[in-house]
Amino acid sequence: MELNEFVKKGHELYLRHISIDCVIVGFHDEQLKVLLLKWKENGQWCLPGGFVRKDDSLDVAATRILRERTGLQDLYLQQFHTFGDPARERNKEQFLWPRTMPPGSWMHDRFISVGYYALVEFSQVTPQPDLLTDECHWCDIHDVPDLIYDHNAILDKALETLRMRLNDYPVGLNLLPARFTMPELQRLYETILDTPLDRRNFQKKMLAFGILERLTERKTGGAHKAPYLYRFDRKKYEKALKQGLKFGF
Known part of the structure; x- marks a missing residue:
C-alpha cells in the first residue's frame, strides 16, 4: 500500500484508535541496542510501530510489524504494557504534515498503543523503514535521543519489564550467537x-x-x-x- 492510499483508506483495513509500538532489542559489542526509525520530513526518531488489521489478533499484528522491520521470521516477543494517556500524542500535528495527511484523516485520531518488546540477534537483523519513515538504525540504549510522542517512556517501561523478568525467566537465546x-x-x-x-x-x-x-x-x-x-x-x-x-x- 502506497502512503497516499494508506492515509485515505487505511481505516478500512486497520482498527481505528489502536496502534502497536515495538521495542526491538539487540546485543552487539557488549552493548544493548534498540532499533529506531527516522520520521519523514521532520527528521525526528521513533520506535517501530504499526496498526492492527481488522481480522488480526494483537500478537499476530505485532509479529507482522516486527517481521517487516527486521526481516526475521522466528521472534521472541512479549506484550508488556498499554499506553492510553490522553496526552500521549501531544504535538501530534507536527508529525502529520498537512500536505500528506489533511485534517479529517484517520491518522489524526487519538490512539491507544499496545507495547511489545522483542529480543533479536543483532547480526541477523536487516533494518527496514516503513511508510512513514525513511531510515531505520540501531542505537545504544544509553544514547537514545528524544523520541516522538511518549516513545521514550515506552522504551523505559520495556527495559524495566525486561529487567524484572530476569528474576523469573531466562534471557539470551535470541540475543547471543548459537555458541x-x-x-x-x-x-x-x-x-x-x-x-x-x-x-x-x-x-x-x-x-x-x-x-x-x-x-x-x-x-x-x-x-x-x-x-x-x-x-x-x-x-x-x-x-x-x-x-x-x-x-x-
Whole structure:
C-alpha cells in the first residue's frame, strides 16, 4: 500500500484508535541496542510501530510489524504494557504534515498503543523503514535521543519489564550467537541489568538451572585460558520461559 492510499483508506483495513509500538532489542559489542526509525520530513526518531488489521489478533499484528522491520521470521516477543494517556500524542500535528495527511484523516485520531518488546540477534537483523519513515538504525540504549510522542517512556517501561523478568525467566537465546562463553552470557546479563555481577555466583546459578549445555570446544584466540563454549538446550529453555525460574539477581 502506497502512503497516499494508506492515509485515505487505511481505516478500512486497520482498527481505528489502536496502534502497536515495538521495542526491538539487540546485543552487539557488549552493548544493548534498540532499533529506531527516522520520521519523514521532520527528521525526528521513533520506535517501530504499526496498526492492527481488522481480522488480526494483537500478537499476530505485532509479529507482522516486527517481521517487516527486521526481516526475521522466528521472534521472541512479549506484550508488556498499554499506553492510553490522553496526552500521549501531544504535538501530534507536527508529525502529520498537512500536505500528506489533511485534517479529517484517520491518522489524526487519538490512539491507544499496545507495547511489545522483542529480543533479536543483532547480526541477523536487516533494518527496514516503513511508510512513514525513511531510515531505520540501531542505537545504544544509553544514547537514545528524544523520541516522538511518549516513545521514550515506552522504551523505559520495556527495559524495566525486561529487567524484572530476569528474576523469573531466562534471557539470551535470541540475543547471543548459537555458541557462547560463560563470560559472554554474564556480560549480557550485566548489560541488561546495568550492574556488575559476581562471576562465581552467576555461573553457579546459571548451571543449576539446567538450561545450558557445555560443549567440548573452547573459545580460542584470547590472551587468557580459553573458556568453554556453551549453548542453550532449546527444549529446557522454552520450558523455563513457560514455567519460570527464580534467578534472584
